[in-house]
Amino acid sequence: MIRIAIDAMGGDHAPHEIVAGAVWAAQEYGVALELVGKQDRIEQELDRISNEGFYSDGGTGGRQHRIKVDTGRLDIKITHANEIIEMGEAPGQAIRKKKNSSVVLAVNAVATGSSDAVVAAGSTGAAMASSLFGLGRIAGIDRPAISITLPTIKRPIVVIDAGANSNCTPEMLYQFAVMGSTFSKNVLGIDNPRVGVLNIGEEAGKGNELAQATYKLLDEQGGKLNFVGNIEGKEIFLSVCDVVICDGFVGNVALKVTEGTSSMLFRMLKQEFKSDFTGKVIGLLAKPFMKRIYKKINYEEFGGALLLGVKGVTIVAHGRSKSYAIKNAVRVAKEAVQTGVNEKIAKFYEE
Amino acid sequence: MIRIAIDAMGGDHAPHEIVAGAVWAAQEYGVALELVGKQDRIEQELDRISNEGFYSDGGTGGRQHRIKVDTGRLDIKITHANEIIEMGEAPGQAIRKKKNSSVVLAVNAVATGSSDAVVAAGSTGAAMASSLFGLGRIAGIDRPAISITLPTIKRPIVVIDAGANSNCTPEMLYQFAVMGSTFSKNVLGIDNPRVGVLNIGEEAGKGNELAQATYKLLDEQGGKLNFVGNIEGKEIFLSVCDVVICDGFVGNVALKVTEGTSSMLFRMLKQEFKSDFTGKVIGLLAKPFMKRIYKKINYEEFGGALLLGVKGVTIVAHGRSKSYAIKNAVRVAKEAVQTGVNEKIAKFYEE
Numbered sequence: 219m220i221r222i223a224i225d226a227m228g229g230d231h232a233p234h235e236i237v238a239g240a241v242w243a244a245q246e247y248g249v250a251l252e253l254v255g256k257q258d259r260i261e262q263e264l265d266r267i268s269n270e271g272f273y274s275d276g277g278t279g280g281r282q283h284r285i286k287v288d289t290g291r292l293d294i295k296i297t298h299a300n301e302i303i304e305m306g307e308a309p310g311q312a313i314r315k316k317k318n319s320s321v322v323l324a325v326n327a328v329a330t331g332s333s334d335a336v337v338a339a340g341s342t343g344a345a346m347a348s349s350l351f352g353l354g355r356i357a358g359i360d361r362p363a364i365s366i367t368l369p370t371i372k373r374p375i376v377v378i379d380a381g382a383n384s385n386c387t388p389e390m391l392y393q394f395a396v397m398g399s400t401f402s403k404n405v406l407g408i409d410n411p412r413v414g415v416l417n418i419g420e421e422a423g424k425g426n427e428l429a430q431a432t433y434k435l436l437d438e439q440g441g442k443l444n445f446v447g448n449i450e451g452k453e454i455f456l457s458v459c460d461v462v463i464c465d466g467f468v469g470n471v472a473l474k475v476t477e478g479t480s481s482m483l484f485r486m487l488k489q490e491f492k493s494d495f496t497g498k499v500i501g502l503l504a505k506p507f508m509k510r511i512y513k514k515i516n517y518e519e520f521g522g523a524l525l526l527g528v529k530g531v532t533i534v535a536h537g538r539s540k541s542y543a544i545k546n547a548v549r550v551a552k553e554a555v556q557t558g559v560n561e562k563i564a565k566f567y568e569e
Numbered sequence: 570m571i572r573i574a575i576d577a578m579g580g581d582h583a584p585h586e587i588v589a590g591a592v593w594a595a596q597e598y599g600v601a602l603e604l605v606g607k608q609d610r611i612e613q614e615l616d617r618i619s620n621e622g623f624y625s626d627g628g629t630g631g632r633q634h635r636i637k638v639d640t641g642r643l644d645i646k647i648t649h650a651n652e653i654i655e656m657g658e659a660p661g662q663a664i665r666k667k668k669n670s671s672v673v674l675a676v677n678a679v680a681t682g683s684s685d686a687v688v689a690a691g692s693t694g695a696a697m698a699s700s701l702f703g704l705g706r707i708a709g710i711d712r713p714a715i716s717i718t719l720p721t722i723k724r725p726i727v728v729i730d731a732g733a734n735s736n737c738t739p740e741m742l743y744q745f746a747v748m749g750s751t752f753s754k755n756v757l758g759i760d761n762p763r764v765g766v767l768n769i770g771e772e773a774g775k776g777n778e779l780a781q782a783t784y785k786l787l788d789e790q791g792g793k794l795n796f797v798g799n800i801e802g803k804e805i806f807l808s809v810c811d812v813v814i815c816d817g818f819v820g821n822v823a824l825k826v827t828e829g830t831s832s833m834l835f836r837m838l839k840q841e842f843k844s845d846f847t848g849k850v851i852g853l854l855a856k857p858f859m860k861r862i863y864k865k866i867n868y869e870e871f872g873g874a875l876l877l878g879v880k881g882v883t884i885v886a887h888g889r890s891k892s893y894a895i896k897n898a899v900r901v902a903k904e905a906v907q908t909g910v911n912e913k914i915a916k917f918y919e920e
Contacts, residue, residue: 306772308774370833371833371836371837381769384769384776384777384778385777385778418732418817418825421657425818426735426816427735429735450825451821451823451825451826451828451829452825452826452828452832455832455833456833464822466769467776467780468818468819468822470769471769471823472823472826474769474803475830476830478802478803478804478805479826479827479830480830481803482807483830483831486722486866487862490858490861491855491858500851500854500858501855503854504842504854507838507841507848507851507852510841511834511837511841514837515834
């Protein structure tokens with residue numbers, strides 16, 4: 219049975235929502251858990267979930283329903299961690315200073331083989347630093363990167379790097395292309411994934427120095443990669459390619475602008491429907507349709523980002539994650555273990 | 570009377586939609602025109618508009634209505650240009666080679682004082698290069714930048730640079746802050762506009778080298794600027810600041826991702842409403858509400874981007890501009906002339 223280590227203390231809604239999401243996933247996807255954090259708090263949560271249950275909107279943004287999980291019937295191991303790394307702390311320093319923090323010990327659980335993957339919703343920097351330090355890099359990869367899966371009109375698209383590396387070289391972006399393609403093929407099941415460089419125009423000479431040099435590198439030495447050229451920001455959602463590579467600064471901005479735009483549009487629509495009585499009625503009728511869209515584009519469905527390039531599976535969940543998002547993060551962790559995406563990245567460089 | 574020069578041959582729908590939008594604006598905003606391009610084509614369009622009129626959806630994305638303008642009663646000057654710069658041409662080379670192109674002559678009309686501002690919907694690079702060359706830079710500004718106004722939940726926000734400069738220095742971003750603030754204050758009427766650095770986190774140490782150095786520069790030498798720190802991509806639409814500065818690569822990606830996300834959401838909503846009979850009915854009822862949102866976020870309402878930092882008013886309109894977008898671009902051009910935004914930028918550096 220696959221065992222997933224969870225940093226039970228990381229994220230805005232820890233430990234309640236984190237533990238709830240983890241046991242929900244354990245029941246639904248048949249995985250074992252290793253909950254890492256303050257033992258008494260975790261035990262308290264497990265009891266509460268067994269007795270009273272917990273509440274979730276199931277990713278709909280609408281009404282919450284009570285969910286009960288008999289935690290006694292699940293395979294759950296608790297690993298005590300008496301420290302917590304807070305959001306503001308400098309990651310490198312924090313993981314060295316707080317060797318007994320929940321995130322460091324959760325990653326260690328993977329390093330020692332006690333668990334198969336780790337899910338962390340706290341500081342992204344701390345999760346990355348512990349993974350880099352605790353699990354080590356895959357040979358051929360200079361810097362691990364965060365891979366995000368976004369919904370589009372047709373099939374999902376992978377954006378890499380979504381925020382791990384703010385300053386990048388063309389060689390790093392090349393490696394992101396290798397990692398993103400491997401993920402797209404093996405986890406999303408996309409055959410011969412098309413790789414595009416995020417740019418501000420289609421032509422080869424467009425963009426900043428990094429984008430230009432990356433285009434050249436992929437064009438000349440793309441090898442096994444299915445390089446299709448530059449893609450523009452508005453094309454991300456049009457299924458013109460399957461993997462978009464960019465530096466972590468641009469990727470993170472793009473990701474958050476997507477989030478910001480959709481939440482603004484939903485707010486505007488709600489406001490507009492509230493403008494008069496007819497609007498209120500139509501708004502009520504339109505609600506189930508809007509909910510279905512909301513569910514399609516909701517980050518909670520995608521269950522977090524995968525840190526690619528380290529020797530082990532680390533899932534970085536959104537800091538705002540509630541139980542439903544954590545449940546999906548555990549699902550992604552399980553899939554990443556089953557498909558052996560990291561082993562396949564390593565293999566790309568061996569062949 | 571303010572006279573606006575129009576590159577009648579630039580853009581996907583030139584000259585028909587461009588001429589139509591220009592005369593529509595001339596009638597509505599009381600400006601004179603200088604239409605630059607192939608004389609016979611322009612005269613033909615003017616006749617057609619007077620006799621048959623033209624069609625526009627008025628920025629609603631819905632049904633088109635016929636609009637008739639008596640062009641004989643307007644103050645219209647035609648300046649013949651026998652060349653056109655195409656979208657793919659290298660801007661610097663093209664403006665040197667094609668001295669009689671419509672965009673070069675339209676900018677020249679401003680340089681010689683024959684017109685007060687120019688609107689161009691063709692190649693952005695060519696419009697920029699002609700403006701830089703033909704109008705010259707404002708003292709204190711190293712590189713002109715494109716300023717875009719975006720809708721947010723509350724009041725509009727200025728994003729600068731939206732695509733003119735892919736590789737930037739902190740000093741350039743500082744100048745963007747000066748130009749953006751001057752625009753926000755004088756054209757949008759926002760008092761003491763708040764300036765934010767587009768970044769991937771709030772803290773001072775976040776982001777790539779450029780964002781970090783820009784933060785430091787503004788923090789230490791912000792002077793008259795109202796610097797409020799870093800802002801994240803999702804906050805752009807939350808009215809937490811009035812001017813967002815970034816390099817043109819990041820700005821252009823952010824802008825196009827906004828465009829891509831909203832068009833995907835509208836498509837998804839339409840698809841969802843079409844899924845069954847009830848949906849189709851509700852979709853029809855919801856249509857006017859969706860249209861109002863569409864109008865709020867439609868780039869056509871904002872009428873194009875202003876090139877700031879040159880000694881003259883250049884409005885760069887979207888390549889896909891139809892008459893309604895051009896009409897609004899002329900309105901923005903008129904406002905920019907009336908408020909003397911460029912003179913005020915120059916003054917900032919004199920004081």
